[in-house]
Amino acid sequence: MAGAAVTESGHSSEAGAEAGSGIGAQISSESTARGTSVRYTPGGEPVRVGRPLVVAIDGPSGSGKSSVSKEVARRLRLAYLDTGAMYRAVTWDCLDRELGLGDSALVEASARALDLELSTSADFEYVAVRGQDVTAAIREPRISASVSAVATNLGVRDELIRRQRALIAAHGRRMVVEGRDITTVVARDAEVRLLLTASEEARMRRRGLQLGGTQTAEQLVQQVVERDARDSTVASFTQAADGVYTVDSSDLDFEETVSAVLDVVQAAVGRPAGA
Template identity: 40%
Template sequence: MQTISDDIVVAIDGPSGSGKSSTSRGVAARLGLRYLDTGAMYRAMTWWMLREGVDVHDPEAVAARVGEPEILSGTDPLGPSIVVEGVDVGLAIRSADVNAAVSPVSAVPQVRARLLELQRDTIGAGGIVVEGRDIGSVVAPFAQVKVYLTADPAARAQRRAAEEGGSDVDATRESLLARDSIDASRDASPLTMAEGAVHLDTTAYTLDEVIDQVVALVEAVETTA
């Protein structure tokens, strides 16, 4: 495998359940790059808002508190972490309460502006795989490699239900489709495929096959750089 430049930025976007997290971690580990899960940052902000008793359905209330929490993202693809005010919230941010509240919190422009700053600070000079919903379009439009992952809704629901320990697949599918609608229609940084991104439907592929394809894209860019 060829040596990858220290300044490479790989942006991986797509809806929930498309395989972003597993793919991004796998690509970063394979290529010796750092990894950033921006979705975890939005979940961490949501967790903090809920803990503080903020009405997450009141955009003004959320905006008024957005500058308060300290959010630190670990970038080891083999052991990513997310810490809020010194508390490891890696498990807590996957709770049902956070799942239900993350979309309205994420839609608040002040939240996106605050986390955008943190995300770009973490990206720094590069050497990182970044996953989310607006990485190639907003967070890192300068990324040398942009990938947009999708999958059939049924496959996405199966994956997410398995991740959540056997949740009801039909209910999970409806939740994912509702999240898609919110994310795609919000005014601030909507979910969209960035200009120049490679669209990869992961439905028919194993995780290793998807990782192989993204690694090949990175190596192809490095070859022509």
């Protein structure tokens, strides 16, 4: 996991050398000026069997939140929630019904009335609005170009945060939840809170590869940099809040990033209460 940058905001004390009961892992730690760096050696029983484990992951566009969060959910055998898909579903619904996204009251009403079905499995992506499968449709460029108008609507955010919290509770608080205000708003009491970030150059490159090279440099700037700037007016996802770990994946590949996030999970749940 060379090059990993794993730090925790607001903490400089060393993590415990051995994980707590039932975790089955050894943790080595190094106290640094930036926080506590941790490394996890896997083994033993799955993490916190039968106990709550919410892993809250925030991060900017192109940071790898979705793909990494899904894999972490698979390995930890947790449910998975892509909160961004919910905002995209509201956007699709408004555009499909030709509602003006500039009418904030109308968009909020649409969100509150939304008939939404959403998969919470890391192995099966499915989103339906009013019974119509929109799994692929909500990823289209026209949705990406419009979703910030919905995501910055405070009434919409209130409604979707309510639904997101209900989903977390419905899964017995055993879920990986990813988005833009998860660590600070949706699940600020999560057992694990983490900011996954990367350099702007890395994020632009990843988003371009994700879209199969179909986007111009200007379009990528709009989808990554400009969208983040708009969304940051209502959500905090560029800097870690107090007690939130940061994983910088700029120089990491996918497997290294997943391993770094698993390091954080084991460090967070293994640390004695109050440490």
